[in-house]
Amino acid sequence: MNIAQWAAWLEHSPLGEWMRASGAAYPAVNLVHLAGLVLLLGPMLLLDLRLLGVARKFPLPEVSALLTPLAAGGLALLLASGVLLFAADAGPLLDNPLFPIKLACIALGAANALLFRALWSGRLGGWDASAPRLGRLQAAASLMLWIAAGVFGRLLAYF
Template sequence: MLPAHPAAGPGPAGAALDWTHWLAATSPALAMRANAWLYPAVEIVHIAGFAVLVGAVAMFDLRVLGLGRALPVRLLAHYLLPWSVGSMLLVLPSGLLLFAAEAPDLAANRVFLLKLVLIAVAGLNALAFHAGPYRSAERWDSRAPPRARLHAVLSLLLWLTVIACGRLLAYV
């Protein structure tokens, strides 16, 4: 059993920390910490999935920004978006396992919390892009409209910052 977090106690913050201790005491979390090879293997799966996700998103965003204009945006989306969605089948379960193994520490880590917020904002940005400017993508000439390009720039910046936060977790 993990020691109680000093901030744990009555109130919403204490309840959240109690939940993280419960999660860290589950069988999958215990296995992640007990087996010398399991945590690194799950981390590799997480990084591989994230590389596919961010790689597909980045290639699409770069096309929206004007690179590779010979390839229609919708055609590129037809090939890349299934890869980004499919990569979530690797990223989500592996990320949950990694979190469970270190739940109390990660829940109290500002960099981890920032990473989660940035992922949510990146998701909202993607939804806004697809609900907005992307609906008229077949009418774009060789250049996407300014709003579409803004979404692409935001997407690239958000995902690069998510990567930086993920990497910084090893140091903070």
């Protein structure tokens, strides 16, 4: 089964039918998706800006410990609600040229976050004294990727 066949199956599955037929399901899931976007983007943008040197009076290890779980929770909400929203309109979404760009931004953003954690999470205490260039590049990439994912996701409705 290729991706187009799987998308057609999902769209015509009971889940896809329910998402389209229920008067409350799609709007409720869309609100959860928006809440997930806020919970991901807000903390990630604040953390990335802190990694780039903004607001140095706040200790980076504590900022990271506070904001990372919020961002992870937001990503979990986005992924779960995204599958439900996709089930409602899988065929048209697959045909939308922005959809693969959105997915690529999400995949790259998540991979970047995991790599960042693997490389730097134990060394945030000395970050302000000598931040690694690669780490700062990853923070800048994170800013761009997560904003781009949100922008492309919002634009899906208009293309």
